[in-house]
Amino acid sequence: xxxxxxxxxxxxxxxxxxxxxxxxxxxxxxxxxxxxxxxxxxxxxxxxxxxxxxxxxxxxxxxxxxxxxxxxxxxxxxxxxxxxxxxxxxxxxxxxxxxxxxxxxxxxxxxxxxxxxxxxxxxxxxxxxxxxxxxxxxxxxxxxxxxxxxxxxxxxxxxxxxxxxxxxxxxxxxxxxxxxxxxxxxxxxxxxxxxxxxxxxxxxxxxxxxxxxxxxxxxxxxxxxxxxxxxxxxxxxxxxxxxxxxxxxxxxxxxxxxxxxxxxxxxxxxxxxxxxxxxxxxxxxxxxxxxxxxxxxxxxxxxxxxxxxxxxxxxxxxxxxxxxxxxxxxxxxxxxxxxxxxxxxxxxxxxxxxxxxxxxxxxxxxxxxxxxxxxxxxxxxxxxxxxxxxxxxxxxxxxxxxxxxxxxxxxx
Amino acid sequence: xxxxxxxxxxxxxxxxxxxxxxxxxxxxxxxxxxxxxxxxxxxxxxxxxxxxxxxxxxxxxxxxxxxxxxxxxxxxxxxxxxxxxxxxxxxxxxxxxxxxxxxxxx
Numbered sequence: 001x002x003x004x005x006x007x008x009x010x011x012x013x014x015x016x017x018x019x020x021x022x023x024x025x026x027x028x029x030x031x032x033x034x035x036x037x038x039x040x041x042x043x044x045x046x047x048x049x050x051x052x053x054x055x056x057x058x059x060x061x062x063x064x065x066x067x068x069x070x071x072x073x074x075x076x077x078x079x080x081x082x083x084x085x086x087x088x089x090x091x092x093x094x095x096x097x098x099x100x101x102x103x104x105x106x107x108x109x110x111x112x113x114x115x116x117x118x119x120x121x122x123x124x125x126x127x128x129x130x131x132x133x134x135x136x137x138x139x140x141x142x143x144x145x146x147x148x149x150x151x152x153x154x155x156x157x158x159x160x161x162x163x164x165x166x167x168x169x170x171x172x173x174x175x176x177x178x179x180x181x182x183x184x185x186x187x188x189x190x191x192x193x194x195x196x197x198x199x200x201x202x203x204x205x206x207x208x209x210x211x212x213x214x215x216x217x218x219x220x221x222x223x224x225x226x227x228x229x230x231x232x233x234x235x236x237x238x239x240x241x242x243x244x245x246x247x248x249x250x251x252x253x254x255x256x257x258x259x260x261x262x263x264x265x266x267x268x269x270x271x272x273x274x275x276x277x278x279x280x281x282x283x284x285x286x287x288x289x290x291x292x293x294x295x296x297x298x299x300x301x302x303x304x305x306x307x308x309x310x311x312x313x314x315x316x317x318x319x320x321x322x323x324x325x326x327x328x329x330x331x332x333x334x335x336x337x338x339x340x341x342x343x344x345x346x347x348x349x350x351x352x353x354x355x356x357x358x359x360x361x362x363x364x365x366x367x368x369x370x371x372x373x374x375x376x377x378x379x380x381x382x383x384x385x386x387x388x389x390x391x392x393x394x395x396x397x398x399x400x401x402x403x404x405x406x407x408x409x410x411x412x
Numbered sequence: 413x414x415x416x417x418x419x420x421x422x423x424x425x426x427x428x429x430x431x432x433x434x435x436x437x438x439x440x441x442x443x444x445x446x447x448x449x450x451x452x453x454x455x456x457x458x459x460x461x462x463x464x465x466x467x468x469x470x471x472x473x474x475x476x477x478x479x480x481x482x483x484x485x486x487x488x489x490x491x492x493x494x495x496x497x498x499x500x501x502x503x504x505x506x507x508x509x510x511x512x513x514x515x516x517x518x
Contacts, residue, residue, distance in 0.1 A: 024445055042452045064441050071443075297457075300450050324456040331478070333456060374481035378458060382485045407484050 004029030006310060007090055007100040009080050009247065011035025012043065013296055014277025015106030016062050017303030023071045025311035031071075032098055034078040034090075038130055039065060044296060046133040047154050048326055051140060051161035060130060083251035085270055102310050105248055105259055105275040106303070109241035109294065114149060118211030123219035124235045127154055136236065143167050143234035147222045149208050151178040153325045155238030156191060160327040162236075163198050170201040170230055172208060172222070174239075181240075182323065184344040184357050187332065187369045194328050211235060243279040243292060257281055258292040263316040265306050274309075276302035284337060285318040286387075287366075291337065297322045320385040322377075333377035336367030336384045345399050348373060356380075356406075358399045365394045368406070379406035413507040417444050417462075420515045431504050435497035435511060436460040446513035453498040458482045459517040460497040465510035469493065472500065488514030 006022060008015045011033055019033045033040070041060040049055040068075050076098075082091045089097045111126035113119060125136050136158075140146075146162045148155045151173035163169050178188040192202050207225035214220035221231045245255040253267050254260045258281025260268045265282060267273040275281075277299035281292040301319035308315060323334040338344075341359035348355025354372040358365060368380035383390050383406060390409055398404060415438050417425040429438040439447035439460070448459035455478055464472060472495070475483065479499050483490050497511065 044452060044454065062440075063443075067443065296450060324451065324454070326454065326456075331456070374455075374478055375484040378482060378485040410485050 005098075005100055006031050006102045006104060007098050008033045008104040008106055009078070009090070010106035010108055010277070010279075011038075011040040011075065012106060012108045012277060012299065014108070014280075014299035014303045015104070016040040017300045018104050018106060018276060018307050019073045020063075020071070021304045021307030022311060023073065025307050025313065027307070027311040029101070030074070032074045032076060033068075034080055034092065034098075035075055036079075036129075037077055039068075039075065041130060043129070046130060047127055047157040048161065050130075050133050051137055051158065052164055053137070057130065057134070080247060083247060083273075085251055085273070088272065101272065103273045104306055105273065105279060106277050106299075107244040107247060107279045109243050109278045111237070112240045112242050114208065114211075114237045114239055116208055116210050118213060118219065119237075121211055121213055121219040122217055123233060124211055124237065126237050127158060128241070139234050140165055140167065145230075145232050146170070146234045146236065147172065147230050147232040148236045148238060149222070150174075150238035150240070151192070151202065151204065152238055152240065153179060153182065155236065156195065156327055157325060158236050158238065159195060159200055160198070163195075163200050163328070167234075169199075170232075171195065171203070172206045172224055172230075173202070173204045174207045174225075176205045178202070178204065179325075182338075183332070183334065183369055184338060184341070184359055186344060186346055186357055187371065190355075190371060191327060191330070191332070194330055198328050241278070241294060243281075245279060248273075248275070248279075260290075264309055264314060265302055265317050274306045276306055282317060284321075285316070286320075286384075287337060287340065289339070291339075293321055295321065295323045320381060322381055331372050331374070333370045333374065334367060335370075335377055335380035336365070338367035338369070341366050343396060345396050347376075347399050347404060358394070358396070360396055363395045365391060376406050379410045382410045413502065413504065414509075415502065416508070416510040417446070418510065418512040419444070419446055420513060429502060431502050433502055435462065435500040435502065435509070437498075438502070439497060439513075444513065446517065447497060448517040449498060450518075455479060455482060455496065455498065458486050458496060461486050461488060461514055461517060462495055462497045462500075462511040463491055463493045463514065464495050464500075465512070466493060468506065468509050471505055475499065486514075487516040487518055 045055045080090045111128045146167045148159045148171045210223045212221040243258045248259045259275035278294045284291045305317045338359040345358045356370040356376040359367040370377040415429045427442045450459045451457035
């Protein structure tokens with residue numbers, strides 16, 4: 001065991017933030033960030049500006065190259081092959097061993113496979129990291145007919161970028177709604193409308209039976225559950241992600257849809273191990289439910305929380321979740337978790353224009369989804385974050401009142 | 413060109429930077445920790461809030477509607493000089509620009 005050293009596994013948003021925050025918090029020990037062959041970089045643009053060519057690889061880096069040396073953060077290539085919890089060391093594929101006092105797992109997710117015949121044909125793409133995105137950019141430039149499988153955030157963002165680049169685009173979604181796991185029905189429907197207005201064909205309640213071979217190992221089309229064959233020279237699969245927990249499982253840590261952690265984001269089995277970001281399954285302090293979230297906010301706030309604890313300033317994790325997506329010029333910002341809401345109240349210009357949807361369980365506000373209403377979103381983050389009387393004042397009746405503006409409750 | 417950050421603790425960071433970059437990008441590149449920039453410049457998070465020195469106010473185009481809306485309910489007090497630094501792209505005539513970093517961003 002080595003006193004005063006932290007090993008962070010994973011160079012994504014959560015891993016980077018943990019390492020950077022350790023130094024901001026004044027942590028003096030050794031910090032090693034085990035990444036991949038790229039310097040730590042931002043992922044949100046990969047399905048947006050990077051696909052339309054507005055951002056290049058260099059601009060994706062979180063920090064300039066000299067940042068890490070200046071802050072004494074050692075960035076080493078992975079992968080980590082094993083964790084020895086008794087000896088408090090990790091083994092790298094290079095054969096090197098790193099001793100730790102604290103181990104932070106920020107291993108993220110991998111793309112879920114479609115699981116149908118033809119899924120390994122050339123021309124079938126997934127989008128998770130910068131290499132995936134670079135491969136996709138190259139093919140998007142030539143693609144004439146794109147089929148996107150899955151109308152989640154990633155699928156719809158790719159559809160938007162491809163449409164902007166002039167491809168003919170069809171989106172197939174197995175569920176009856178778009179972004180159904182994350183947003184209320186009216187927001188999902190609004191975005192389907194936006195995509196259709198941009199010329200994209202969107203079919204919900206439609207699965208995929210097979211991806212079809214052109215006889216030369218390249219995809220030529222998609223056979224949908226309706227029996228229809230959609231010609232395609234490019235297929236992008238965005239059907240969700242699975243947490244990368246192999247390392248944690250092999251180390252004997254409890255994993256159940258993510259690494260199970262306590263209210264300080266420590267593994268429930270070992271206080272020397274924490275899990276942050278997409279791979280961490282924690283108890284949401286508001287609902288009491290165990291959740292695993294895939295967002296920048298979650299990665300950043302969890303990285304900060306763990307870094308502060310290691311640096312000697314512990315606090316339980318209670319940050320308010322928030323999310324965003326940007327498609328075809330419409331901005332969706334979500335504050336809070338809407339899971340379990342039993343009513344959704346739309347406030348604004350109706351489904352055609354800027355609006356916010358207030359999601360309630362009974363009288364209790366759970367989440368606010370804002371479409372092109374950033375002020376509502378910012379106010380919602382304050383009200384939901386603060387809780388107490390300000391939150392209790394927002395009821396279905398309040399938000400229905402003529403002239404209601406959430407920001408007025410924040411100022412009060 | 414020169415860009416100066418007045419930090420919450422009263423110290424200054426004076427940096428050489430290039431036209432075409434945003435004030436947020438310059439802050440991040442030069443390790444100004446008070447600029448958080450969680451969303452990477454997508455106008456989604458409002459954690460790159462700055463107060464622009466009034467001497468430079470006239471040189472800047474006013475905030476667009478999106479930016480103005482994102483400035484409601486910022487972590488630190490909103491002032492008439494409040495801007496989101498990801499939206500301030502440096503041009504030659506802004507050489508010497510001074511911005512103040514607020515106490516809080518999140």
